[in-house]
Every structure is written in structure tokens, then in C-alpha cells.
Amino acid sequence: MSVLRTTARAPIARTALAVLAVVAVLALTGGLLAPLDPLAQDTARILQGPSGAHLLGTDYLGRDVLSRLLAGTGLSVLTAAEAVAAAMLLGVVPGLASVRFGAALSWISLRAVDALMTLPFTLFAIAAVGVLGNGLHQAMLALGVLLAPLFFRVTRAAALGLDRAQYVEAAELMGASRSWILRVHIWRKVLPTVAVTTAHALATSLLAVSSLTFLGIGVQPPAPTWGGMLAGDLGFLAQQPWAPALPAALIMLTVGALNLLADAVRDAEPADAVRGAGPADTAVRKEHRDGLAAV
Amino acid sequence: MTLTTDRPAAPPATGRPTEEPLLRIRGLGVSYGTGARVLDGIDLDARAGEILGVIGETGSGKTTLARAVVGLAPVTTGRITVDGTDRTALRGRALREARRAGAVQYMFQDPLRSLDPDLAVRHLIGEPLAVAGIPADVRAERVLTALDLTGLDRALLDRTPGRLSGGQRQRVALARAIVTRPRLLLADEPVSALDASNRNHVLRLLDRLRHELGLAVVVISHDLDSLAGVADRIAVLYRGRLVEQGPAEAVLTRPLHPYSALLAASAPGLDRTRRAGLALLRTPSPAAPADAACVFAHRCPFADADCRELPQPQPRGADRTAACHHAPAWREHLSR
Structure with a gap:
């Protein structure tokens, strides 16, 4: 937990947290802040530039871009968060369990994760919505399943290093149960690693939601999302070449803030081997890089 | 500050070891x-x-x-x-x-x-x-x-x-x-x-x-x-075997195993007189058999053909054992 406190004191983390706080406020209140109805079409005013009536102009159906950006924040962020929450549930819990609950569970979970990591993201998402039906939650679940191996491997690598720590052996000598050791001695040390992974996964998920929306999977029109607006604007580059930059800037800003926060958490982790996680720490970072690359 | 124990079979807190x-x-x-x-x-x-x-x-x-x-x-x-x-x-x-x-x-x-x-x-x-x-x-x-x-x-x-x-x-x-x-x-x-x-x-x-x-x-x-x-x-x-045990004072001042003697003589804080035989204790015996079963034979200055047989801990007085074929006779070599 001291890692998180150290992170909160870092200037770069504070900047990232400020950006994310603004995004969070917009996600919660964006629809209320929108000056116009984000779904209202005005075919007489399509593809207009910024003006007093429409501060960021209108899109190809005459809808107010600013209102759609504000109203779309919640859906964009919450869908990404839903996917990451599913990934954490499917990845962190088995990752911890695989370390302390027997070789059989470890072997089965590792093979399942290996199988998941071989699946191409887009094809799996299309197959999932084909089986489960095209809906927001189905798409997020599919994304969560594909992100879960990242959490699994990172959590497992961190927990494996800690599992061999002498204070864990000392706890075993006290008669501590497996769940006690996980809760008291391992979980709180895995938490910073999970926090870093979560920040990176949120960023990845935000981009993935945008990609899925671009493909017509997940959030359905006319509901506004950043990814959906980006996809729509790309069809009218000749008329409004600057239009995709607005949702893209919001995506980049949020993803950038998440990545900066993740880096700050990672940098706040102690570099010494007091926790017995010296070599394991390297393994965690490798798992992290490999996992993100796979997604 | 004292700590009382609530264990039913707690021994008397006298500091004197019990027999069992x-x-x-x-x-x-x-x-x-x-x-x-x-x-x-x-x-x-x-x-x-x-x-x-x-x-x-x-x-x-x-x-x-x-x-x-x-x-x-x-x-x-x-x-x-x-x-x-x-x-x-x-x-x-x-x-x-x-x-x-x-x-x-x-x-x-x-x-x-x-x-x-x-x-x-x-x-x-x-x-x-x-x-x-x-x-x-x-x-x-x-x-x-x-x-x-x-x-x-x-x-x-x-x-x-x-x-x-x-x-x-x-x-x-x-x-x-x-x-x-x-x-x-x-x-x-x-x-x-x-x-x-x-x-x-x-x-x-x-x-x-x-x-x-x-x-x-x-x-x-x-x-x-x-x-x-x-x-x-x-x-x-020594190398996974108990070579000697006994009262601390006796083991430190009158060791019965050459390895115990070597340890006692090597301790920097101990009496100088006890270090007199250090050079001898550090010199392996040329008569030590290559197939000795005694774990200390390869470093022992007193090793001989007897050491082919693994020495078992033998009682040597009250509450004391030593696993050496030559205990305590080897001590005579030190005094020569």
C-alpha cells in the first residue's frame, strides 16, 4: 500500500490523476453538461465547422459534436471499465489461486490461458457476439476474456515470487491457512502490479472498444461513443479533415493519462529484493509486455 | 515484567533444566x-x-x-x-x-x-x-x-x-x-x-x-x-553428523572430538592457551585412509585405519557423547 501512497505524491501521477478525474466527472455528468441533444439531427446543418451555435461543429447528420463527445464519455469509459473488471475477475483470482492451490489447478489454468492467448482478438470478438448476440455486455465480456490472460500471468508471476518469501514460510509455521497467506502477505504486494496492469489494460480496452465500435460490434448507433464518432468522421475526411482529431484527442488524452499513472505506480515499487521478488519482478514485467502485445 | 504461561503442562520456571x-x-x-x-x-x-x-x-x-x-x-x-x-x-x-x-x-x-x-x-x-x-x-x-x-x-x-x-x-x-x-x-x-x-x-x-x-x-x-x-x-x-555433545564448559575446555577441539582453538575470543595446538589440529593425518567412513577423517590429524569404520556417538561420562575412535586418547598428542 505504501507504493500507492508514494505514487500519489509523484507530480506526474498527480497530473495523470487530474486528467482522469476530469474524464471521470465527464463520464458521470457528461450527458447533463451537453449543451444540445446529442442524438438530435439537423439535416440542414450537416458537417458544419465551429460556430456560436455548435462550438465544435456538427457531424454528417447535423448532430452537435461537443454534445456527442460529452455524452459519449460515459459509455466509452464505462464499457472499457466493464471489460477490465471482467478481465480482473477472470485473471487475478485464478492467478493467485494457481500459486497456492495445488499443481493440478496451476497446470489447468496455465493451459487455458495459453489457449486464450493464441486467439486473435478481432476474430474472437466477432465469434463471441455471433454466439452470444451483438450487444454491449457481450462484446465487453469477450474483451474481458481476452484481457484475462494478461492479468492471470502478471498476477501469477508476482505471486510466485512472493510465495517463496521467507515471511510466507514464517506464516506457514504459524499455521496460517492458504487464504490467510494470500490475503495478508501476498495480495497487498501484488496489488501495485495489478494496479499497473489495470491502468494499461484500461487504455488498451478503451482503444479496443473504439475498434469494436468501428466494426459495428458492441455499442450500437446512434448512441455516441468516442470510437463510434471516430469511425463516423473518417468517412468524411474530404469535407472535415480535422473532425476525427476531436474524439481521437480524448482517447489519446485518457490513454496517455492511464499509461502515465501506470508508469508512476511501477516506478514507485521498491527496486530492492526485500520482498523476495527480485527475479520475479523482471518476470512480471515481461509477462506484462507480452500480454499487452498479445492483445 | 514476567510472562506467565497458561499451558497445562508448563514446567516450573526455575531456570534449572528438568530431567525429562x-x-x-x-x-x-x-x-x-x-x-x-x-x-x-x-x-x-x-x-x-x-x-x-x-x-x-x-x-x-x-x-x-x-x-x-x-x-x-x-x-x-x-x-x-x-x-x-x-x-x-x-x-x-x-x-x-x-x-x-x-x-x-x-x-x-x-x-x-x-x-x-x-x-x-x-x-x-x-x-x-x-x-x-x-x-x-x-x-x-x-x-x-x-x-x-x-x-x-x-x-x-x-x-x-x-x-x-x-x-x-x-x-x-x-x-x-x-x-x-x-x-x-x-x-x-x-x-x-x-x-x-x-x-x-x-x-x-x-x-x-x-x-x-x-x-x-x-x-x-x-x-x-x-x-x-x-x-x-x-x-x-560436522557434515551432517553429530560428532560431540555435552555440557558447554566441558566441550569448550576439554573437547573429546578433534573437530570440537579445532573449533574451540580457532575461536578468537577464547583463551590463548587453548590455541596452542591449533597448528597440529589443522594438519591432516597422512595415515588417513582414502575410504574412511568417519566424516572428519580427511581433516583429522589423528585419523588412521580405524576410521574406515563409521564412529558412532559413544557415552563419555555424564551427559556427554563423542563420535571418535580415538577419543579421548588423541588429546595426549596435543600435550606432547
């Missing part, structure tokens, strides 16, 4: 993966109120001996009983329950590694009680008692191990070990990382605790100086 051994080790053998014996044929006793020093060089099996007693090393042969309970037969839930009872405690060599760096001192000391399900109010009281017994300032309660000195950390480890009111405490190199002042403090503390709590204390050390002033009895290990 609390820890009884018979024929202990420990092997790891490759099958090579790390410990072989160890017979050892420790009585309540007694400090037993286990000494030997690095790799002699001292730590493995202690880890076998607490169930951290695989016992391949022999039995270890504590207060009449066969610890080697405990498995699964029974082992966990025995550990939660806290009658046997083990102090790891390095408190920096054995104390969770994220937990405050109050949680570290109280953890064995929390694991055993002791209510929080009782736990808090016993943590304070253990803290006082080990001479730690209560202001340290909320500090993490990283914010303690080496001596303080060692005492926190000791406080955690005694908070369960154990009968047997195994301390692995408790003073090896400490300066002289802290070393004396911790050793005095162990001495006091065995008096006040009627503890049987097994102190593992490679440093004879550490044991000289505090141990009642000393057991000497």
Missing part, C-alpha cells in the same frame, strides 16, 4: 532431492529451561536440523518428539493445529526476510495469535507483554521492519516467537548479523527468557563465542 527432555531427536536423517544425506543419525535432547547450542561450520546441517524439528525439512528417517508428541507424524490439519498452538517456535536467521516488510510491528508480533483466532483485545495485551519482555519501546509498535535497526528487528522476531508462550524455541543464528552490543543484549534476553518462561532454547550458531557464555550444553555438527 522436552525435545527428543532419535536417529534423525534428512535428505533432499538427490538423495544425499544432509543429516544422518542425529540423537539429541533439549530439556525445559535449558539452552542447547548447536555449532558447526557452514553446510554442516545446523539450520536443516532446526527446520526438520519445525517441519520445514523432509525427515527421511528417525523421530522428533516435543513434549511427547511425535512431530514427524503430523500431517495436514493436525500439523496446522500443532503449529497454531505455538508450542514450538522457530526464529529465522534473517529477520529482514522473515518479517513482512509491509506489516507494522504490532501486526507482526500479533500474527501468530491472530492466526490462532485469539480475540483482538487479548492479542493486543499479549503483544505488549512480548514487546516489554524483549525490551522494545512501545513507540515502535507502528513501525515497519524497514524502519527498525538490526537489533530491533531481531528482538521483534524474538517477540513474535515468544508471544505464543512456546515450550521450545529454535533460534537460527540469532546474533550473527548484530554488533557486539546488540549480540550481548539478545543473548542475555534468551538467557532471561528461558528462566522466566521455562523455555527450552536451541541456539544455532557457527560462532563459538556467541554460545560460550549462554549455552548449558553444546552439540557439535
Whole structure:
């Protein structure tokens, strides 16, 4: 937990947290802040530039871009968060369990994760919505399943290093149960690693939601999302070449803030081997890089 | 500050060892993966109120001996009983329950590694009680008692191990070990990382605790100086075998095994006169057979053809054994 406190004191983390706080406020209140109805079409005013009536102009159906950006924040962020929450549930819990609950569970979970990591993201998402039906939650679940191996491997690598720590052996000598050791001695040390992974996964998920929306999977029109607006604007580059930059800037800003926060958490982790996680720490970072690359 | 024990079979806290051994080790053998014996044929006793020093060089099996007693090393042969309970037969839930009872405690060599760096001192000391399900109010009281017994300032309660000195950390480890009111405490190199002042403090503390709590204390050390002033009895290990054991004074001043003599003569803090034979003790015998069964024969100045046969520990006076074919006759060579 001291890692998180150290992170909160870092200037770069504070900047990232400020950006994310603004995004969070917009996600919660964006629809209320929108000056116009984000779904209202005005075919007489399509593809207009910024003006007093429409501060960021209108899109190809005459809808107010600013209102759609504000109203779309919640859906964009919450869908990404839903996917990451599913990934954490499917990845962190088995990752911890695989370390302390027997070789059989470890072997089965590792093979399942290996199988998941071989699946191409887009094809799996299309197959999932084909089986489960095209809906927001189905798409997020599919994304969560594909992100879960990242959490699994990172959590497992961190927990494996800690599992061999002498204070864990000392706890075993006290008669501590497996769940006690996980809760008291391992979980709180895995938490910073999970926090870093979560920040990176949120960023990845935000981009993935945008990609899925671009493909017509997940959030359905006319509901506004950043990814959906980006996809729509790309069809009218000749008329409004600057239009995709607005949702893209919001995506980049949020993803950038998440990545900066993740880096700050990672940098706040102690570099010494007091926790017995010296070599394991390297393994965690490798798992992290490999996992993100796979997604 | 005293710590009363609520164990029904608690020994009288007189400081005088009782006759019946609390820890009884018979024929202990420990092997790891490759099958090579790390410990072989160890017979050892420790009585309540007694400090037993286990000494030997690095790799002699001292730590493995202690880890076998607490169930951290695989016992391949022999039995270890504590207060009449066969610890080697405990498995699964029974082992966990025995550990939660806290009658046997083990102090790891390095408190920096054995104390969770994220937990405050109050949680570290109280953890064995929390694991055993002791209510929080009782736990808090016993943590304070253990803290006082080990001479730690209560202001340290909320500090993490990283914010303690080496001596303080060692005492926190000791406080955690005694908070369960154990009968047997195994301390692995408790003073090896400490300066002289802290070393004396911790050793005095162990001495006091065995008096006040009627503890049987097994102190593992490679440093004879550490044991000289505090141990009642000393057991000497060499390459996994017990070569000599007996009253500390007798083992240090009149060793019966050449390896014990070499250790005693090599100790820098000991009497110079005892170091007179050091050169001879360091000279291996040219008559040592290549196929000697005695583990010390290749370094022994007195080894001969007899050493082809493995020497078994033989009684040599009251409460004393030595595993040497030439004990005590080899001592005559030193005086020549």
C-alpha cells in the first residue's frame, strides 16, 4: 500500500490523476453538461465547422459534436471499465489461486490461458457476439476474456515470487491457512502490479472498444461513443479533415493519462529484493509486455 | 515484567533444566532431492529451561536440523518428539493445529526476510495469535507483554521492519516467537548479523527468557563465542553428523572430538592457551585412509585405519557423547 501512497505524491501521477478525474466527472455528468441533444439531427446543418451555435461543429447528420463527445464519455469509459473488471475477475483470482492451490489447478489454468492467448482478438470478438448476440455486455465480456490472460500471468508471476518469501514460510509455521497467506502477505504486494496492469489494460480496452465500435460490434448507433464518432468522421475526411482529431484527442488524452499513472505506480515499487521478488519482478514485467502485445 | 504461561503442562520456571527432555531427536536423517544425506543419525535432547547450542561450520546441517524439528525439512528417517508428541507424524490439519498452538517456535536467521516488510510491528508480533483466532483485545495485551519482555519501546509498535535497526528487528522476531508462550524455541543464528552490543543484549534476553518462561532454547550458531557464555550444553555438527555433545564448559575446555577441539582453538575470543595446538589440529593425518567412513577423517590429524569404520556417538561420562575412535586418547598428542 505504501507504493500507492508514494505514487500519489509523484507530480506526474498527480497530473495523470487530474486528467482522469476530469474524464471521470465527464463520464458521470457528461450527458447533463451537453449543451444540445446529442442524438438530435439537423439535416440542414450537416458537417458544419465551429460556430456560436455548435462550438465544435456538427457531424454528417447535423448532430452537435461537443454534445456527442460529452455524452459519449460515459459509455466509452464505462464499457472499457466493464471489460477490465471482467478481465480482473477472470485473471487475478485464478492467478493467485494457481500459486497456492495445488499443481493440478496451476497446470489447468496455465493451459487455458495459453489457449486464450493464441486467439486473435478481432476474430474472437466477432465469434463471441455471433454466439452470444451483438450487444454491449457481450462484446465487453469477450474483451474481458481476452484481457484475462494478461492479468492471470502478471498476477501469477508476482505471486510466485512472493510465495517463496521467507515471511510466507514464517506464516506457514504459524499455521496460517492458504487464504490467510494470500490475503495478508501476498495480495497487498501484488496489488501495485495489478494496479499497473489495470491502468494499461484500461487504455488498451478503451482503444479496443473504439475498434469494436468501428466494426459495428458492441455499442450500437446512434448512441455516441468516442470510437463510434471516430469511425463516423473518417468517412468524411474530404469535407472535415480535422473532425476525427476531436474524439481521437480524448482517447489519446485518457490513454496517455492511464499509461502515465501506470508508469508512476511501477516506478514507485521498491527496486530492492526485500520482498523476495527480485527475479520475479523482471518476470512480471515481461509477462506484462507480452500480454499487452498479445492483445 | 514476567510472562506467565497458561499451558497445562508448563514446567516450573526455575531456570534449572528438568530431567525429562522436552525435545527428543532419535536417529534423525534428512535428505533432499538427490538423495544425499544432509543429516544422518542425529540423537539429541533439549530439556525445559535449558539452552542447547548447536555449532558447526557452514553446510554442516545446523539450520536443516532446526527446520526438520519445525517441519520445514523432509525427515527421511528417525523421530522428533516435543513434549511427547511425535512431530514427524503430523500431517495436514493436525500439523496446522500443532503449529497454531505455538508450542514450538522457530526464529529465522534473517529477520529482514522473515518479517513482512509491509506489516507494522504490532501486526507482526500479533500474527501468530491472530492466526490462532485469539480475540483482538487479548492479542493486543499479549503483544505488549512480548514487546516489554524483549525490551522494545512501545513507540515502535507502528513501525515497519524497514524502519527498525538490526537489533530491533531481531528482538521483534524474538517477540513474535515468544508471544505464543512456546515450550521450545529454535533460534537460527540469532546474533550473527548484530554488533557486539546488540549480540550481548539478545543473548542475555534468551538467557532471561528461558528462566522466566521455562523455555527450552536451541541456539544455532557457527560462532563459538556467541554460545560460550549462554549455552548449558553444546552439540557439535560436522557434515551432517553429530560428532560431540555435552555440557558447554566441558566441550569448550576439554573437547573429546578433534573437530570440537579445532573449533574451540580457532575461536578468537577464547583463551590463548587453548590455541596452542591449533597448528597440529589443522594438519591432516597422512595415515588417513582414502575410504574412511568417519566424516572428519580427511581433516583429522589423528585419523588412521580405524576410521574406515563409521564412529558412532559413544557415552563419555555424564551427559556427554563423542563420535571418535580415538577419543579421548588423541588429546595426549596435543600435550606432547
